[in-house]
Amino acid sequence: MIYFIGNSFCRLCQSSRDALVKELTICSKGLACRGLLLVKHGASARLPGESNVVFHDGSTAILECIYDDEEMDLHARVYKNRPDVNSILHVKSPMIYAATKDGMIDTVHAEATLVLSDIVLTEDNSPSNISRAAVGEPLRPIRIIICKDEVYSIGACIHESRAFMEIMDEWARVKAISNALGGARYPITLERLRSVGSRYVRAIKFGGRLARL
Numbered sequence: 001m002i003y004f005i006g007n008s009f010c011r012l013c014q015s016s017r018d019a020l021v022k023e024l025t026i027c028s029k030g031l032a033c034r035g036l037l038l039v040k041h042g043a044s045a046r047l048p049g050e051s052n053v054v055f056h057d058g059s060t061a062i063l064e065c066i067y068d069d070e071e072m073d074l075h076a077r078v079y080k081n082r083p084d085v086n087s088i089l090h091v092k093s094p095m096i097y098a099a100t101k102d103g104m105i106d107t108v109h110a111e112a113t114l115v116l117s118d119i120v121l122t123e124d125n126s127p128s129n130i131s132r133a134a135v136g137e138p139l140r141p142i143r144i145i146i147c148k149d150e151v152y153s154i155g156a157c158i159h160e161s162r163a164f165m166e167i168m169d170e171w172a173r174v175k176a177i178s179n180a181l182g183g184a185r186y187p188i189t190l191e192r193l194r195s196v197g198s199r200y201v202r203a204i205k206f207g208g209r210l211a212r213l
Contacts, residue, residue: 010157021061027162041071042090077131087161089153097149099172112171120145
């Protein structure tokens with residue numbers, strides 16, 4: 001089965017440069033309100049098809065053409081390897097680190113399993129390694145990369161990358177609670193994900209890019 005996932009064009013953040021800067025600032029502040037600590041220059045976005053990237057430094061948005069530090073270089077490498085990506089968010093999350101430190105991604109959260117698809121766990125957060133890890137497959141694009149307490153969310157627009165990050169955060173909270181209660185009693189199976197209801201949820205969650213379950 002092939003389902004549509006991802007925004008082909010976001011009218012909120014991709015209609016103009018000003019809209020891009022505004023929404024990047026709003027989404028960056030929104031992540032902070034959830035307790036997700038944005039690293040320096042950890043939020044970036046670009047208009048589809050453009051090479052110039054807007055970075056957020058935690059308080060204001062800045063336009064950069066020359067990538068003069070490692071964080072900017074990391075984003076630039078991912079954009080080069082993933083022309084379908086127009087937004088990257090990079091945060092520190094103790095909750096996600098605690099939930100993934102055993103190296104397992106349990107299917108305890110239906111939306112995370114349906115939408116995020118493959119999640120990469122890595123011990124190396126160098127720009128070259130993250131850019132390689134971000135490639136994925138054409139029908140199973142990587143959306144989340146985790147390195148210890150650092151999380152990278154990759155999306156077709158700012159709002160998609162923010163949604164992926166928030167879904168990952170919710171998954172971590174569900175896993176933490178299930179662990180406290182003795183573990184998941186009813187893990188989500190592939191058969192349940194292929195049910196008619198799950199197909200409908202997956203089809204309407206996002207629209208635009210293709211992905212395979």
